[in-house]
Amino acid sequence: xxxxxxxxxxxxxxxxxxxxxxxxxxxAVGLGKVDFDMHFAPQWVSVIDGSAPVTVLSGVHVGCxxxxxxxxxxxxxxxxxxxxxxxxxGSPDHLFVSVMVAHIGLDPANDIHWVTAQSPTPAExxxxxxxxxxxxxxxQPQELRARNLxxxxxxxxxxxxxxxxLVDRGFAxxxxxxxxxxxxxxxxxxxxxxxxxxxxxxxxxxxxxxRRRAREWFCRRSKALLPRAHRPHGGQRRR
Numbered sequence: 001x002x003x004x005x006x007x008x009x010x011x012x013x014x015x016x017x018x019x020x021x022x023x024x025x026x027x028a029v030g031l032g033k034v035d036f037d038m039h040f041a042p043q044w045v046s047v048i049d050g051s052a053p054v055t056v057l058s059g060v061h062v063g064c065x066x067x068x069x070x071x072x073x074x075x076x077x078x079x080x081x082x083x084x085x086x087x088x089x090g091s092p093d094h095l096f097v098s099v100m101v102a103h104i105g106l107d108p109a110n111d112i113h114w115v116t117a118q119s120p121t122p123a124e125x126x127x128x129x130x131x132x133x134x135x136x137x138x139x140q141p142q143e144l145r146a147r148n149l150x151x152x153x154x155x156x157x158x159x160x161x162x163x164x165x166l167v168d169r170g171f172a173x174x175x176x177x178x179x180x181x182x183x184x185x186x187x188x189x190x191x192x193x194x195x196x197x198x199x200x201x202x203x204x205x206x207x208x209x210x211r212r213r214a215r216e217w218f219c220r221r222s223k224a225l226l227p228r229a230h231r232p233h234g235g236q237r238r239r
Contacts, residue, residue, distance in 0.1 A: 002039065019116070021088060030054050041195075041202045042095035049203075059195030065096060066141045068126060069133040075165070076100050082132035083113045085122030093122070093135040099205040159183055 004015055018025075018034055026043040028034040030052025046054050073079065079101060086094040098108035106112070115122070115131050122134035127144065136144065163172070163179035172178040 003036070005008065009035070019092070026054075027052065040092045040096070041198050042099060042206060043092060045199060045203045045206050046090070046095065056069070056195065056199060064138050065093075066136045067097070067133065068136050068141070068144065069230060070126075070129075071118045073133060076104055077106070079133055080106055081113070083115050085115045085117060085125050085131040085134040087118055087122065088116050089114065093137075095206070097135055103205055116203075198232075 004017075018028070020028060020034075025037050026039050026047045029037050030047050030050070044054060045209075047054055048056075067076070069078065073082065079097075083237055084097055086097070088094070094114065097112070101108050101112060115125065117125060119129070121140075122131065123140040123144065124134060125131045127147065159179060159182035159230060163175055163182055164179045165224045166172040167175045172181075
């Protein structure tokens with residue numbers, strides 16, 4: 001396994017893996033039950049915001065998640081009132097989609113019907129027509145395309161329309177620049193990103209979610225998992 005190889009290259013000799021579901025493992029790092037974990041930025045933002053003593057060492061990978069919607073869903077705004085499959089509340093897919101919908105003005109707590117399931121997975125439920133959308137992680141997107149399922153993948157299938165929406169909604173000033181960026185976006189290649197900027201971006205986006213109650217839920221959950229000695233006093237962040 002790659003994590004084991006990397007740790008051994010750093011001089012670690014005794015390595016033990018612990019199986020946990022996604023929402024639990026990042027909190028376990030804050031509690032000292034797990035020493036290392038690779039997770040998405042929103043997971044660490046929610047744990048750090050709960051005052052857990054966690055240090056983010058480095059960025060790992062980018063650009064590997066895709067939001068799939070059934071026919072008729074042409075934008076994130078179309079998810080209002082729809083069912084979205086996630087592994088669990090607080091899981092990476094839940095956090096990512098919450099950030100997306102909050103960024104365009106929807107309330108992730110009330111405007112989205114979350115369907116939690118691990119078996120069958122959200123990808124399997126989507127393929128069976130039981131949910132309207134889900135956030136896919138490799139190899140799920142590749143497997144869905146191999147089955148020739150009809151899904152909405154606007155950035156890849158209709159970049160001209162997406163570029164026009166970016167300009168019309170004020171996210172880009174020039175249509176030609178937006179279209180060129182979408183066409184040149186190397187989805188199949190590694191790109192360089194600043195991990196600190198990534199965490200800052202998601203912290204700001206999750207603050208938007210928090211204004212609509214999601215952040216309060218994550219804070220309560222994180223603080224409930226922290227030992228009393230690790231909790232901040234007088235409203236001060238623990239450093």
